[in-house]
Amino acid sequence: MINFQYLRTTIVKTALGLISKDPKATFIAGGTNLVDLMKRGVTAPEKLIDINHLPLKKIELINNVLHIGALTSNSGLAENAIVKEKFPLLMLALQSGASAQLRNVATVGGNMMQRTRCGYFYDTTMPCNKRQPGSGCGAIGGYNRMHAIFGTSESCIAVHPSDMCVGLAALDAKVVIASAKGERKINFTDFHRLPGTTPEKDNNLQKGELITGIEIPVNNFNKNFHYLKVRDRSSYAFALVSVAAALELNQDIIVNARLAMGGVAHKPWRLTAVEAFLKGKQATVANFEAASKLAMGDAKSFGENDFKLKLAPNSIIEALTVAKSKA
Numbered sequence: 410m411i412n413f414q415y416l417r418t419t420i421v422k423t424a425l426g427l428i429s430k431d432p433k434a435t436f437i438a439g440g441t442n443l444v445d446l447m448k449r450g451v452t453a454p455e456k457l458i459d460i461n462h463l464p465l466k467k468i469e470l471i472n473n474v475l476h477i478g479a480l481t482s483n484s485g486l487a488e489n490a491i492v493k494e495k496f497p498l499l500m501l502a503l504q505s506g507a508s509a510q511l512r513n514v515a516t517v518g519g520n521m522m523q524r525t526r527c528g529y530f531y532d533t534t535m536p537c538n539k540r541q542p543g544s545g546c547g548a549i550g551g552y553n554r555m556h557a558i559f560g561t562s563e564s565c566i567a568v569h570p571s572d573m574c575v576g577l578a579a580l581d582a583k584v585v586i587a588s589a590k591g592e593r594k595i596n597f598t599d600f601h602r603l604p605g606t607t608p609e610k611d612n613n614l615q616k617g618e619l620i621t622g623i624e625i626p627v628n629n630f631n632k633n634f635h636y637l638k639v640r641d642r643s644s645y646a647f648a649l650v651s652v653a654a655a656l657e658l659n660q661d662i663i664v665n666a667r668l669a670m671g672g673v674a675h676k677p678w679r680l681t682a683v684e685a686f687l688k689g690k691q692a693t694v695a696n697f698e699a700a701s702k703l704a705m706g707d708a709k710s711f712g713e714n715d716f717k718l719k720l721a722p723n724s725i726i727e728a729l730t731v732a733k734s735k736a
């Protein structure tokens with residue numbers, strides 16, 4: 410039994426003051442990832458600051474930008490009327506994650522901060538550079554069926570497990586971050602990191618910072634969209650490969666495209682070069698196939714995940730085809 414202190418506050422400033430004073434303190438929201446990590450000995454915070462009662466649960470459309478509080482639950486966000494109408498791609502991505510029970514308590518901020526599901530990361534008897542820098546990577550040359558094919562390094566080939574984040578990466582979201590020094594905003598696609606030589610860092614949130622919200626500009630991607638998640642079971646399983654696809658169409662011509670993938674990299678994998686390729690082209694299967702080839706340019710597999718080299722392009726073609734076919 411490892412002792413820890415538990416504190417709860419209803420004031421953002423107090424939460425920021427508490428976290429900045431104590432390097433061994435951490436925030437707890439829904440607890441659906443953090444508590445598992447504590448039980449398995451992967452992490453051992455000395456102080457938990459419960460942020461569930463902070464006033465960060467609003468979902469509001471202001472001047473054509475959707476503002477989402479970081480403590481909104483995953484199910485609350487998916488069921489919100491504005492999200493359903495204007496950001497249905499995000500709704501689908503959220504509904505693909507975890508189970509209904511988990512989505513009821515999992516929060517937006519916690520979902521972004523959830524750690525990889527790499528088995529070696531959770532097993533404290535195994536080497537893992539992410540859990541213990543310098544100890545090696547058990548997955549390279551080991552069991553790596555779920556692992557990355559893009560943006561890997563010699564230190565780590567883990568993937569970010571979130572579905573919601575793939576939708577947010579595709580929709581040009583911004584992350585709102587507060588600290589004792591004030592507020593800053595960064596592009597969602599710059600929030601998560603590639604592993605490089607520092608795989609212990611999942612993202613660019615600094616110590617003492619709190620995610621307070623997400624902002625998404627209104628777009629024209631609420632008609633032709635699809636979130637395709639390929640997984641071992643039809644629910645309650647993480648993605649082998651997922652694709653968030655959205656097309657803005659004028660008849661058959663692609664005016665604009667958005668494409669991001671999950672289950673393939675250490676961060677949600679936005680495919681901006683492929684989006685540029687599709688822009689102005691006809692929405693045909695031949696063009697979707699060419700786009701999928703372009704997407705796979707830098708892919709590299711590690712043995713047990715070789716199948717993703719086929720699954721990923723096929724998933725892109727399927728997601729774009731379904732997106733196009735929506736009335």
Ligand SMILES: Cc1cc2nc3c(=O)[nH]c(=O)nc-3n(C[C@H](O)[C@H](O)[C@H](O)COP(=O)(O)OP(=O)(O)OC[C@H]3O[C@@H](n4cnc5c(N)ncnc54)[C@H](O)[C@@H]3O)c2cc1C
Pocket residue numbers: 435436437438439440441442443444460479480505506507508511514515516517518519520521522523570571572573618619620621645646647648
């Ligand atoms: C069995 C199972 C299956 C799952 N399947 C899926 C799936 O298919 N797809 C998917 O996307 N997810 C899946 N999940 C993951 C789930 O979505 C996450 O565990 C959840 O979103 C985390 O949110 P939380 O609020 O519970 O975070 P917590 O566990 O409370 O916190 C996680 C981390 O985030 C930090 N944190 C939380 N909020 C903030 C904030 N506002 N600012 C800064 N730091 C913060 C905490 O300090 C902690 O380090 C699954 C989980 C389980 C247990």
Ligand code: SF4
Pocket residue numbers: 525527528529530536537538539540545546547548549564565566567608
């Ligand atoms: S892939 Fe990353 S998380 Fe998994 S064992 Fe290697 S270093 Fe650890």
